[in-house]
Amino acid sequence: MIRRFVRWIDDRLGASSFTRSALNKVFPDHWSFMLGEIAMYAFLILVLTGIFLSFFFDPSSRETVYNGAFAPLHGVTMSEAYRSVVELSFDVRAGLVMRQIHHWAAIVFIAAITVHLCRVFFTGAFRRPREINWVIGITLLVLAMFNGFTGYSLPDDLLSGTGLRIAYSIALSIPVVGTWIAFLVFGGEFPADQIIGRLEIIHIMLIPGIIFALLGAHLAIVWRQKHTQFPGPGRTETNVVGSKLYPTYMAKSLGLFAAVFAVLALLGGFAQINPVWLYGPFEPASVASPAQPDWWLGWVEGALRVFPPWEVRLWGFEIPNPFFPAVLLPGVTFLLLYLWPWIERRRTKDEAAHELLDRPRDRPVRTALGAVTLAFYGVLFFAASNDLIAKTFAVSVTKITWAFRIALIVVPTVIGWFTYRLCKATTRTEAEDVFHVPLKAVLEKPR
Amino acid sequence: MSRKPSRTIAFAFTISAVASIGLMVTYILGGQVQVEGALIGVALGGIAFGLIVWGKDLMPAGHFVQEREPHPSPEDERAALADDFSTSSEGIERRRFLGRMLGLAAGSLGIAALFPIRSLGQAPKDDLFHTAWEEGMPLVTRDGAPVRADALEVGGILTVYPQVDPGSADGQAVLIRAEPDDLDLGDRTSWAPDGYVAYSKICTHAGCPVGLYEPETRELFCPCHQSIFDVARRADPIGGPAARPLPQLPLAVDAGGYLVAMGDFSDPVGPGFWNRDR
Numbered sequence: 001m002i003r004r005f006v007r008w009i010d011d012r013l014g015a016s017s018f019t020r021s022a023l024n025k026v027f028p029d030h031w032s033f034m035l036g037e038i039a040m041y042a043f044l045i046l047v048l049t050g051i052f053l054s055f056f057f058d059p060s061s062r063e064t065v066y067n068g069a070f071a072p073l074h075g076v077t078m079s080e081a082y083r084s085v086v087e088l089s090f091d092v093r094a095g096l097v098m099r100q101i102h103h104w105a106a107i108v109f110i111a112a113i114t115v116h117l118c119r120v121f122f123t124g125a126f127r128r129p130r131e132i133n134w135v136i137g138i139t140l141l142v143l144a145m146f147n148g149f150t151g152y153s154l155p156d157d158l159l160s161g162t163g164l165r166i167a168y169s170i171a172l173s174i175p176v177v178g179t180w181i182a183f184l185v186f187g188g189e190f191p192a193d194q195i196i197g198r199l200e201i202i203h204i205m206l207i208p209g210i211i212f213a214l215l216g217a218h219l220a221i222v223w224r225q226k227h228t229q230f231p232g233p234g235r236t237e238t239n240v241v242g243s244k245l246y247p248t249y250m251a252k253s254l255g256l257f258a259a260v261f262a263v264l265a266l267l268g269g270f271a272q273i274n275p276v277w278l279y280g281p282f283e284p285a286s287v288a289s290p291a292q293p294d295w296w297l298g299w300v301e302g303a304l305r306v307f308p309p310w311e312v313r314l315w316g317f318e319i320p321n322p323f324f325p326a327v328l329l330p331g332v333t334f335l336l337l338y339l340w341p342w343i344e345r346r347r348t349k350d351e352a353a354h355e356l357l358d359r360p361r362d363r364p365v366r367t368a369l370g371a372v373t374l375a376f377y378g379v380l381f382f383a384a385s386n387d388l389i390a391k392t393f394a395v396s397v398t399k400i401t402w403a404f405r406i407a408l409i410v411v412p413t414v415i416g417w418f419t420y421r422l423c424k425a426t427t428r429t430e431a432e433d434v435f436h437v438p439l440k441a442v443l444e445k446p447r
Numbered sequence: 448m449s450r451k452p453s454r455t456i457a458f459a460f461t462i463s464a465v466a467s468i469g470l471m472v473t474y475i476l477g478g479q480v481q482v483e484g485a486l487i488g489v490a491l492g493g494i495a496f497g498l499i500v501w502g503k504d505l506m507p508a509g510h511f512v513q514e515r516e517p518h519p520s521p522e523d524e525r526a527a528l529a530d531d532f533s534t535s536s537e538g539i540e541r542r543r544f545l546g547r548m549l550g551l552a553a554g555s556l557g558i559a560a561l562f563p564i565r566s567l568g569q570a571p572k573d574d575l576f577h578t579a580w581e582e583g584m585p586l587v588t589r590d591g592a593p594v595r596a597d598a599l600e601v602g603g604i605l606t607v608y609p610q611v612d613p614g615s616a617d618g619q620a621v622l623i624r625a626e627p628d629d630l631d632l633g634d635r636t637s638w639a640p641d642g643y644v645a646y647s648k649i650c651t652h653a654g655c656p657v658g659l660y661e662p663e664t665r666e667l668f669c670p671c672h673q674s675i676f677d678v679a680r681r682a683d684p685i686g687g688p689a690a691r692p693l694p695q696l697p698l699a700v701d702a703g704g705y706l707v708a709m710g711d712f713s714d715p716v717g718p719g720f721w722n723r724d725r
Contacts, residue, residue, distance in 0.1 A: 026513040093478040097487070100480070129518045162655055162671065169654040169718035172575075179571040179720050187568040189575065190654070191616055194568075226515050240513045248506040255498030262491035269484005284616035285589070285606050285648060287656045289670035304653060305672045309690040311719060320719025321690050322653050355515060387673055397673045398686045 027249045028229035028242035032119045034256055039112035040215065041257045042105045045264055049102040050204060056092055057154065058084035059200035061193040070277050078281035081156040081196045086277050101268030106148050108264060110296040113141050121340070121370050124358035125228045128351065131341045133221045136214050138337050143211050145296050150203040152274060152294055156196055159274075161282030162291050165190060166304075166322075173323035191284060230357050237355045290388055295381075302383030303329050306404045333377075364423035372416035379408050452504040456497040463493025575723075576715045578618040579609040580696060586622060586645070586706045587613050596641055596700045599624040602662035606648060609708070617716055619648040620696050621657065622706070623678055625665055630679050635713075638697035643706060646682045646693035647716040650674055654718045657693065667693070691719065 010016045027033075060080035066073045068083070069090040078086075088095040117137065120126055126134035149167070153160045168190045171182040187194035226240050235241045243249045267273075279288050293301050303325035312319040336343070344366065345351065360367040382389075383404040390397040466489035473482050502508075519525075539546060586594040586607040594607055601624050609618045627642040638644070646667070650657050655671035660678070666685070667676040674687030682693035694712035701707045715723055 024513075026511045029509055093474060094483060096480045097478075097483040100484075101487075165655060166653045166671065169652075172718055172720045175721050177721075179575065179722070182720075183569055183571045183574075184564065184567040189569075189571075189617065192568065225518065226513075234510075234512065238515050240515060241510060243506075243508050244511050248502050248508050251498050251502030251506060255495045255502060258491045258495035258498060262488045262495055265484050265487035265491060267484070269481050269488065284614070285619045285656050285658075287658055287670050289659070291655070291671050301672075304688060307688050309652075309674075309684060309688050311690040313724070316724050317721055318719050318723050319721075320723075321688055322718065325688075326653075353518060387670070398675075401673065401687070 023244070023246035025223075025245045026240045026242050027245060028227055028235075028240055030230060032123075033227065035112055035116035035119055037253060037256055038260055039109055039116055040219075041260045042109035042112055042264070043211065043215065044257070045105045045261055046102060046109060047208065049098045049105065050208075052098050053088065053095075053102055054204050056084060056088045056095065057081070057200065059154065059197040061156070061196055073277060073280075076281065079156045079196070081154065082276065082281045085155040085157075089277060097265075097268050099268075100271075100273050101264050103152070103273045104264050104267040104271070106151060107273075107295060108260070110141070110144050110148055113137075113144055114296075117141060118370070118374070122358075122360040122367060123228075123230075124354065124363060124366070126341045127344075127354045128341075129225060129353050130221075130228070133218055133225075134341055135338060136218045136221070138334065140211060140214055140218065142334060143207055143214070147203055147207040147211070148294060148296060150199045150207070153199055154196060154203060155274075155276045156282050157276035158279040158282055158286055159276075159288040159291060161191070161284075162287050163293055164195065165284075170322050170326040173320040174327055175317070175319050175323065191282070226355070228355055228357050230359075235356065237353075240355075290385075292384055298384040299377045299380040300326055300330060302380035302386075302404070305386050306380070306383045306401055306408065308405075361423040361426045364420050364427075367423050368416045368420035371419040372412040375412040375415040376408065379404060379411050383408075452500055456501050456505075459493045459497035459500070461493075463490045463497070466490035466493065575717070575720060577711050578716060579612045579615060580618055580708045580711045581609075582708065582710050583701070584708045585610040585701070586620075586698075586708065589613055594622065594706045596643070596704050596706055598622075598706075599643070601626055601642065604660040604662075606658075607645065607706075617649070619656065620645045620712075621648045621660070621667065623660060623665075623667075625679060629665065632679075632681055632695075635681060635695060635697070638695060638709065640698055640700045640706075643698050644678060645696035645698055645708075646676070646678070647696070647712050649693075649717040650689060651684070651691040651693060651718060652687070652689040 006016065058080045062080045063077055064080050064083050066076050066078055066083055066086065068087050070086055073086065085099075089099060090096070120134065120137065149163070153164050153167075168182050168186055171185060172178045174181060183189070185195070185198075186192040187198070227242075229235050229240060229242070232241075243252075280286070292298070304322060307321065307325040309321065310324070311321050347365075358366075360370075383401075386400045386404060387397055389395075390400045393400075466486045470483065470486040470490060473479060473486060520528075587610045588594065588605065588607065591610070591613045593610070594605065599605060599622065603624050605622045607620050607622045608615050612618055622643060622645045625642045625644065627639070630636070630639055630642065630644065632639055632644070646657075648656050648658070650669040650671065652669065652672055652674050655669050657667050657669045657674075657676065659668035659670055660666070661668070665678040667678055667682065668674070669676075669687065669689065672688050674689030675685050676682040676689070676693050677685045681695060684690060684692060691714075694714040694716050696712050697709035699707055699709050
């Protein structure tokens with residue numbers, strides 16, 4: 001049966017030799033190589049659940065009076081967009097679980113990309129010849145974050161409306177063209193009617209399409225270049241040691257897909273996420289409090305909160321405050337990320353191609369800089385909760401904000417120094433140990 | 448040896464199938480989010496567990512070695528490509544003028560294709576500089592009811608709108624009543640009859656509604672980024688990231704005892720923009 005099918009296909013496409021080499025392709029085994037896969041599978045789950053959601057979502061700003069299954073909102077005036085999301089959550093069978101899996105998948109998607117990015121960074125996997133995939137990967141992160149924002153802005157609830165309000169203000173803050181950008185994107189002065197409909201097209205068509213294309217390129221390049229591997233017995237710059245795509249790697253990878261989906265389903269079923277019916281519909285004069293974005297924008301939110309009350313005035317023109325924390329900071333962040341492979345090369349003068357990964361401790365400067373970066377954005381992330389921290393510990397917000405401003409300098413410095421010392425110390429211990437045998441070689445019995 | 452894992456795997460797949468049947472039953476019975484999540488989780492978790500154990504224990508793992516072919520193409524391939532390309536390009540290079548004209552045509556078309564972006568929205572014009580407030584405009588609540596001069600006690604706060612547009616996003620203002628002696632408004636003292644002051648409700652930082660009022664200290668808080676404004680002193684920013692005071696609405700009491708505006712806000716409302724001072 002299989003033989004006949006293979007024959008039928010090969011008669012027409014002549015794909016046997018390619019398929020055979022594909023099935024026999026060797027992938028190195030390491031847990032950290034699953035992180036990118038988790039991101040990919042989360043994206044797949046986002047598409048699957050998102051298609052279902054799109055059949056029920058109505059991106060209209062037209063006002064309507066709610067009269068559905070959720071009694072506390074009866075008689076409330078709201079947009080069709082908000083009504084359709086509440087209806088999806090309460091009246092459509094399997095609607096709520098789909099919506100919650102979708103939202104959790106977005107959270108995991110961006111988290112997995114971020115951790116994958118850290119893995120690639122700390123092990124030097126971005127070095128020649130993999131700079132192209134580094135650039136594509138950073139672009140995917142930007143797109144994922146952007147699409148996450150457009151996604152949670154769709155329901156037109158009070159929280160997301162506040163988020164859109166801030167996004168509009170950030171657009172306004174861009175020098176020279178800010179007002180035009182804000183007016184063209186929103187269709188006019190906030191809150192213009194068109195924005196929800198536009199966000200939907202961007203969210204379900206434009207960005208996912210670009211992500212699909214770039215993800216395809218990302219994978220094709222991994223396939224073409226072969227995956228990197230950690231150094232170890234028998235592993236060299238010119239080989240790949242691991243499992244074959246078929247059957248082992250495929251079984252494990254499909255298992256991983258099912259596992260990711262299972263975890264997201266459990267989260268979607270048990271962990272309530274974005275309960276828009278509790279926030280209420282968007283109303284320009286109201287605001288949800290506490291108001292925080294989804295986790296991946298926490299660092300921008302934190303930066304908005306702790307940046308000092310400075311504005312620049314030049315020759316009668318103004319650069320408003322949000323420009324610095326919400327446009328300049330992300331711009332510089334991603335610019336540096338994009339350029340990192342070349343920045344590092346300038347310093348190390350290392351032009352060689354690398355197939356073997358670094359151990360983070362063997363590259364103390366890079367590892368320490370990575371730790372500094374994570375600490376900096378980590379502090380910003382927590383700064384997005386300055387009001388909650390102030391409330392919990394009954395301290396004034398102003399004091400907490402100042403504490404964060406100081407922490408923003410102190411914490412990364414300390415962590416960077418500590419990481420550097422730790423790398424140096426561990427490599428020194430290894431060098432002094434004359435009987436040193438790699439631990440892996442001891443543990444791994446030859447098969 | 449291979450007997451035990453295969454039994455475990457088969458068991459996992461069985462559990463998964465049972466959960467899927469449960470899922471169908473749940474759906475037919477009307478659905479319930481926690482049950483659905485649990486059953487999808489078990490159905491997929493069973494498959495995940497089975498596949499991973501299968502892959503780990505019953506399939507050939509690790510230690511296959513494959514050589515990497517070098518990334519660059521062989522030198523002669525590269526040279527051949529360069530040769531082919533330059534040979535084929537000769538005809539194009541000779542017609543340099545045509546190439547330029549094609550560039551001109553494509554470039555013009557590209558620029559023309561950008562024009563429809565303008566259709567996306569109105570021009571900003573002076574929309575950001577004024578609101579619906581004007582001299583004599585009554586203050587109304589969200590449902591359009593006019594606000595009498597005895598509407599608030601000292602320490603009270605109310606969101607008000609211009610009568611022509613209740614619910615207006617850029618015209619929304621907070622009306623606060625304070626003890627007249629506590630106010631220090633400088634040359635705007637006449638804007639606050641009976642201790643009533645009104646400020647734009649849109650934060651000058653990032654545009655959130657500034658809705659939290661602390662009557663003792665007469666401070667307005669923005670719940671988004673924690674800017675603090677001093678209501679008694681022209682809503683000057685005294686904390687957080689906001690750099691400018693909230694624009695003030697000049698008030699008066701009309702002959703009928705209702706609060707009215709004496710004009711538009713003192714400044715353009717909301718967050719800053721490039722040409723705000725122009």
